[in-house]
Amino acid sequence: MATFQLQVNGKAHRVEADPDTPLLWVLRDALGLTGTKYGCGMALCGACTVHIDERAARACVTRIDSLKPESRVTTIEGLSLDGQHPLQQAWIAEDVPQCGYCQAGQIMSAAVLLAEKPHPTDAEIDAAMSGNLCRCGTYVRIRRAIHRAAGARS
Amino acid sequence: MSGARGLSPNRREFLQVSAAATGGVLVALYLPAPGAAGAAAAGADASFSPHALLRIDPDGTVTILAKNPEMGQGVKTALPMLIAEELEADWSRVRVEQAGLIPELGGQGSGGSDNIRSEWDSHRRLGASARQLLIAAAAQRWNAPAAECHAQRGEVIHRPSGRKLGFGALAAAAAALPPAAEEAPLKSPSEFSLIGTRVPGVDNEAIVTGRPLFGLDQKLPGMLYAAIEKSPVFGAGIERMDDAAALAVKGVRKVVAIDRLPNPTFRMPGVAVVADSTWAALKGRKALKVSWGQTGFEDESSDSLRRQCEELAARPGKRIVDQGDVDAALAGAAQVVEATYEVPFLAHAALEPINCIADARGDRCTIRGPLQMPTWGATVVAESIGIPKENVSIRIARIGGGFGRRLLSDYAAEAAFVSKAVGAPVQVVWSREDDLQHDYYRPAGRHFVRAGLDQDGRVVAWHHRLAGVSRNTFRLREPPEGTELYGLFGAAEPERLFQHDSIPVRIANLRVEFHEVKTGVPTGAWRAPAHNANAFVLDSMLDELALAGQRDPLELRRELYGRSSDFNYTGADPTPYDPARLLGVMDRVAEKSGWGRPLPEGRGRGIAVHYTFGAYAAHVAEVTVDRQGKLTVDRIVVAVDCGIVVNRSGTEAQIEGGTLDGLGAALYGEMPIERGRAAKSNYHEYPLLRMREAPRLEIHLVDSAQRPTGLGEIALPPVAPAVANAIFAATRRRIRRLPIRGQFT
Numbered sequence: 029m030a031t032f033q034l035q036v037n038g039k040a041h042r043v044e045a046d047p048d049t050p051l052l053w054v055l056r057d058a059l060g061l062t063g064t065k066y067g068c069g070m071a072l073c074g075a076c077t078v079h080i081d082e083r084a085a086r087a088c089v090t091r092i093d094s095l096k097p098e099s100r101v102t103t104i105e106g107l108s109l110d111g112q113h114p115l116q117q118a119w120i121a122e123d124v125p126q127c128g129y130c131q132a133g134q135i136m137s138a139a140v141l142l143a144e145k146p147h148p149t150d151a152e153i154d155a156a157m158s159g160n161l162c163r164c165g166t167y168v169r170i171r172r173a174i175h176r177a178a179g180a181r182s
Numbered sequence: 183m184s185g186a187r188g189l190s191p192n193r194r195e196f197l198q199v200s201a202a203a204t205g206g207v208l209v210a211l212y213l214p215a216p217g218a219a220g221a222a223a224a225g226a227d228a229s230f231s232p233h234a235l236l237r238i239d240p241d242g243t244v245t246i247l248a249k250n251p252e253m254g255q256g257v258k259t260a261l262p263m264l265i266a267e268e269l270e271a272d273w274s275r276v277r278v279e280q281a282g283l284i285p286e287l288g289g290q291g292s293g294g295s296d297n298i299r300s301e302w303d304s305h306r307r308l309g310a311s312a313r314q315l316l317i318a319a320a321a322q323r324w325n326a327p328a329a330e331c332h333a334q335r336g337e338v339i340h341r342p343s344g345r346k347l348g349f350g351a352l353a354a355a356a357a358a359l360p361p362a363a364e365e366a367p368l369k370s371p372s373e374f375s376l377i378g379t380r381v382p383g384v385d386n387e388a389i390v391t392g393r394p395l396f397g398l399d400q401k402l403p404g405m406l407y408a409a410i411e412k413s414p415v416f417g418a419g420i421e422r423m424d425d426a427a428a429l430a431v432k433g434v435r436k437v438v439a440i441d442r443l444p445n446p447t448f449r450m451p452g453v454a455v456v457a458d459s460t461w462a463a464l465k466g467r468k469a470l471k472v473s474w475g476q477t478g479f480e481d482e483s484s485d486s487l488r489r490q491c492e493e494l495a496a497r498p499g500k501r502i503v504d505q506g507d508v509d510a511a512l513a514g515a516a517q518v519v520e521a522t523y524e525v526p527f528l529a530h531a532a533l534e535p536i537n538c539i540a541d542a543r544g545d546r547c548t549i550r551g552p553l554q555m556p557t558w559g560a561t562v563v564a565e566s567i568g569i570p571k572e573n574v575s576i577r578i579a580r581i582g583g584g585f586g587r588r589l590l591s592d593y594a595a596e597a598a599f600v601s602k603a604v605g606a607p608v609q610v611v612w613s614r615e616d617d618l619q620h621d622y623y624r625p626a627g628r629h630f631v632r633a634g635l636d637q638d639g640r641v642v643a644w645h646h647r648l649a650g651v652s653r654n655t656f657r658l659r660e661p662p663e664g665t666e667l668y669g670l671f672g673a674a675e676p677e678r679l680f681q682h683d684s685i686p687v688r689i690a691n692l693r694v695e696f697h698e699v700k701t702g703v704p705t706g707a708w709r710a711p712a713h714n715a716n717a718f719v720l721d722s723m724l725d726e727l728a729l730a731g732q733r734d735p736l737e738l739r740r741e742l743y744g745r746s747s748d749f750n751y752t753g754a755d756p757t758p759y760d761p762a763r764l765l766g767v768m769d770r771v772a773e774k775s776g777w778g779r780p781l782p783e784g785r786g787r788g789i790a791v792h793y794t795f796g797a798y799a800a801h802v803a804e805v806t807v808d809r810q811g812k813l814t815v816d817r818i819v820v821a822v823d824c825g826i827v828v829n830r831s832g833t834e835a836q837i838e839g840g841t842l843d844g845l846g847a848a849l850y851g852e853m854p855i856e857r858g859r860a861a862k863s864n865y866h867e868y869p870l871l872r873m874r875e876a877p878r879l880e881i882h883l884v885d886s887a888q889r890p891t892g893l894g895e896i897a898l899p900p901v902a903p904a905v906a907n908a909i910f911a912a913t914r915r916r917i918r919r920l921p922i923r924g925q926f927t
Contacts, residue, residue, distance in 0.1 A: 029432060045461075046432065046461065046465075049461045050461065053460050053461040056399075056460070057407070057459045057460055057461070058459070061392075062392070062396075062399035063392020063393070063394075064392070065398070065533070065534070065582075066460075066535065066611075067533050067534075067535070067614065068614040068864055069614055069864075070614070070864050070865075070866070072865040072866050073533065073614075073865055075533055103392065104390075104391065104392030105391065105392045107391075111387055111390060111391040115390075116390040116391065119389075120386045120387060120390060121382075123380070123383060123386065123831045123832075123835065124386075125254075125383055125385070125386055125389045125390070126254035126255070126256070126835055126836075126839050127252075127253055127254030127533070127534070127580070127581060127583045127584075128254065128383075128385060128386075128389035128396075128582070129396060129532075129533045129582030129583060130533045130582075131389050131390060132390070132392045135390060153873070154873050154874035157873045158872040159872075160873070161533065161865060161870045161872065162533070162870075162873075163532055163533055163583055163843060163846070163870050164254045164583065164839045165838055165839035165840070165841065165842030165843050165846075165871070165876075166838075166839065167871075167873040168838055168842075168876060168879055169835070169838070170873065171873070
């Protein structure tokens with residue numbers, strides 16, 4: 029066990045954890061931030077997508093000891109203050125979720141896409157989002173929601 | 183069960199589970215909320231709660247509990263809509279909560295695409311009864327006849343005077359009234375103002391902001407985490423165990439041996455490592471040393487199962503349907519088409535891994551988790567730890583994908599067992615590898631079909647021999663074929679019509695036989711059970727026959743399906759199968775897809791048509807296969823007749839989702855078996871459809887005034903055959919084995 033300092037959603041935390049503990053389980057079990065989901069543990073499904081310094085990262089394969097103390101981690105709970113991020117609003121407007129389990133990861137991936145490409149094409153959306161699995165089959169609505177959010181930003 | 187004869191077996195099976203678990207009561211129409219009367223008597227509460235699922239507070243907030251679990255199929259929104267519609271509630275003032283297990287409701291569960299079908303009457307009556315009491319309370323207040331008053335959007339209005347009172351202001355008075363002697367009138371569909379509109383999911387905001395809704399997100403004070411090691415060869419018991427290294431892992435508290443229950447769908451053997459955190463439990467589990475006993479299936483493989491199918495199919499099987507003289511008709515046919523189709527085991531692979539929390543204390547147990555069938559879950563948990571099922575309370579979490587996997591409650595049984603052993607609340611967490619390698623898989627099988635055509639290309643004989651695994655046998659039920667024939671062609675006699683939820687066809691000489699394949703592989707229901715395999719076989723074979731007889735595939739189907747008047751159904755189902763509705767979706771999809779219009783070389787179009795859970799669907803897929811053999815599914819057009827549409831957005835979502843799920847399964851779905859175990863472990867080996875592979879979807883709903891039917895499953899079965907038929911049209915290569923991947927790049 030060791031002590032780690034990390035910044036999550038603008039707050040500083042100190043946690044006791046084994047150095048090999050994935051960020052995912054620190055967020056979920058130690059910090060109670062369960063919006064970040066466990067899906068595969070191997071960076072295959074994208075359900076655990078968070079932002080580390082504005083870049084998308086898979087929390088399930090990010091060891092806690094790989095984070096720098098100054099790294100800023102953002103989870104779905106911290107994407108906006110009150111659910112007002114254009115993607116969150118677009119997700120509601122397009123009624124995207126079915127079971128909903130993968131959607132936090134989808135939104136976190138989409139947020140990075142829009143930060144890099146404010147008006148993505150379908151092909152750019154597909155390329156950026158194909159690391160996020162959804163067995164319910166909400167892909168068509170996710171595409172629409174990303175376009176809607178992109179429109180809202182322009 | 184009386185009245186069950188007219189129900190499709192899928193639905194009957196579902197109701198039997200509910201009834202067996204509850205003693206047979208279905209739904210009490212007028213049921214006070216537990217404790218509500220006491221609270222009102224104490225003057226502490228001026229709310230109106232005429233039923234456990236409904237409460238109206240003095241501030242006008244209407245709280246409706248969603249009776250059955252939500253797993254993405256939209257019932258947490260759609261079921262309350264039924265109550266709100268008849269109540270005349272203002273939907274923007276309605277708060278929806280998930281009901282826990284309420285034994286007085288007589289059975290709760292989500293399965294068999296059954297929620298809306300089952301509750302269509304009961305929920306609307308509930309809302310109408312409450313509306314009637316609110317109107318009576320207002321009429322009393324105004325000293326006016328109730329007939330002069332009506333409810334609208336959360337208010338009662340006195341028409342002659344224009345006076346209005348909100349539901350909140352009437353709650354206390356309504357609560358004091360006795361239930362009405364007469365049944366409240368229900369609206370006619372033309373009066374619906376909420377049903378038929380697009381209503382966004384009630385949990386959307388919580389989902390997109392990451393609030394803790396799902397089973398895995400739940401916590402109890404003092405809760406420990408458990409990871410469970412199981413035998414890689416399915417179902418083997420513990421022979422020897424060395425837990426010293428596991429116990430040495432920091433955070434690990436205890437190791438618990440779990441033994442099997444006689445019914446393998448109740449609980450499988452394993453070793454639980456219980457720890458302070460999920461990560462410690464997973465690490466501790468890796469340090470376990472366990473040797474497992476023998477099951478006799480150590481050498482089983484996909485190849486050995488295929489050989490078994492071939493050996494069985496060499497001789498006649500158990501005759502399930504036998505009409506006419508199939509042998510003579512085949513002998514006399516102008517042409518006989520023979521084909522063997524194969525379907526693999528499928529894993530469920532829902533994004534939320536299997537998990538459940540239990541807090542077992544003394545002879546009581548509290549469960550919090552993602553259970554599709556909470557009523558059944560109480561039975562399984564009770565058996566797991568030897569307590570009365572009445573002592574099991576269940577809080578239902580939102581389910582991160584069900585697809586049939588969570589009809590079983592084995593993981594709740596595990597959680598209860600481990601909680602009892604360690605004397606603390608425990609969350610059982612399966613890894614993705616556990617989820618894929620210890621699933622209850624969609625049964626695999628091989629279909630041997632011979633069909634005879636006359637000189638005009640009409641189908642005169644159909645001989646269907648299925649050698650397959652039986653889900654019924656695995657769960658210790660009879661008969662073996664009982665779970666495997668749904669969706670195959672059935673006889674056209676009224677008494678047999680619905681025996682297998684089958685499509686009755688006008689084939690004079692029809693024989694369906696079943697051979698049971700012996701296996702050690704656990705099996706369970708998978709979205710549209712049996713239909714998901716059998717539709718592939720039927721609709722592919724029809725395509726082969728149309729081609730052999732030089733017929734249009736639509737015309738061939740029209741001839742086989744017949745007309746409404748061909749089938750005199752006299753059972754109890756209020757919306758029995760009607761071939762006119764099947765042909766309706768077929769013609770609609772043909773029109774919308776441009777069926778018959780030429781496509782460029784390398785492209786092809788395929789059609790499939792299906793009926794299940796009371797609903798009708800037809801799909802046309804368009805594919806491209808390029809010169810390198812790369813397959814792209816470009817477009818899928820779908821027509822569905824599900825009767826009255828309750829939530830238009832949710833309905834379309836189920837059709838989009840079912841279609842993409844069906845496509846993913848058709849392209850990739852396969853759990854191969856090697857050395858008696860599942861040969862794939864995670865999503866890199868067991869791929870799901872990705873966004874870049876999602877084709878353009880066009881969905882068309884048939885306008886209908888018929889009772890609404892199930893929707894969670896109907897859109898899936900036709901996808902594989904529509905795509906396979908399109909591939910044939912594009913390439914002249916017939917897909918007779920799923921998955922498609924491997925046969926194309």
